[in-house]
Amino acid sequence: MRRSTELSTEIISKQEMKVIIFQLKDEEYAIEVDYIQSIERMQPVTRIPRTFPFVTGVMNLRGVITPIIDLRKRFGIEEKEIDDATRILVISKGQLEMGMIVDGANDVIDIPIEKIEPPPEVIGGKEIDYLRGVVKLQNRLFTLLDLDKVIA
Numbered sequence: 001m002r003r004s005t006e007l008s009t010e011i012i013s014k015q016e017m018k019v020i021i022f023q024l025k026d027e028e029y030a031i032e033v034d035y036i037q038s039i040e041r042m043q044p045v046t047r048i049p050r051t052f053p054f055v056t057g058v059m060n061l062r063g064v065i066t067p068i069i070d071l072r073k074r075f076g077i078e079e080k081e082i083d084d085a086t087r088i089l090v091i092s093k094g095q096l097e098m099g100m101i102v103d104g105a106n107d108v109i110d111i112p113i114e115k116i117e118p119p120p121e122v123i124g125g126k127e128i129d130y131l132r133g134v135v136k137l138q139n140r141l142f143t144l145l146d147l148d149k150v151i152a
Contacts, residue, residue: 025103039090054070
């Protein structure tokens with residue numbers, strides 16, 4: 001696992017960032033691919049009482065008990081039935097390993113650093129706290145998440 005300063009230095013020297021694009025409702029989001037351990041189909045999740053509402057529970061992922069959060073609930077987006085496209089992004093950041101339920105994982109792309117713009121100030125929803133920036137790439141527009149704030 002790389003430390004964030006090493007990653008930042010690498011990003012600056014490369015001038016681009018590799019991200020995974022995933023779907024929540026009608027929007028596309030991105031997280032740096034370096035944090036992604038795996039992408040899993042939806043699996044049974046054991047609920048844990050008295051946790052935050054966005055914490056779905058835990059699952060046994062190849063012998064490791066992994067907490068699972070629902071990003072729709074985390075961002076205040078209405079719930080959706082689980083379907084064949086639903087995925088769990090298993091992330092690792094420092095000592096933390098966890099899964100995030102998303103509507104679907106679309107692809108992995110490289111984005112030029114100069115294409116990352118700060119989130120517009122006119123956005124006032126709950127999501128703004130979790131946004132690292134907005135990326136416009138050809139005909140696509142997606143938001144880059146600040147993973148530290150999503151998992152805080």
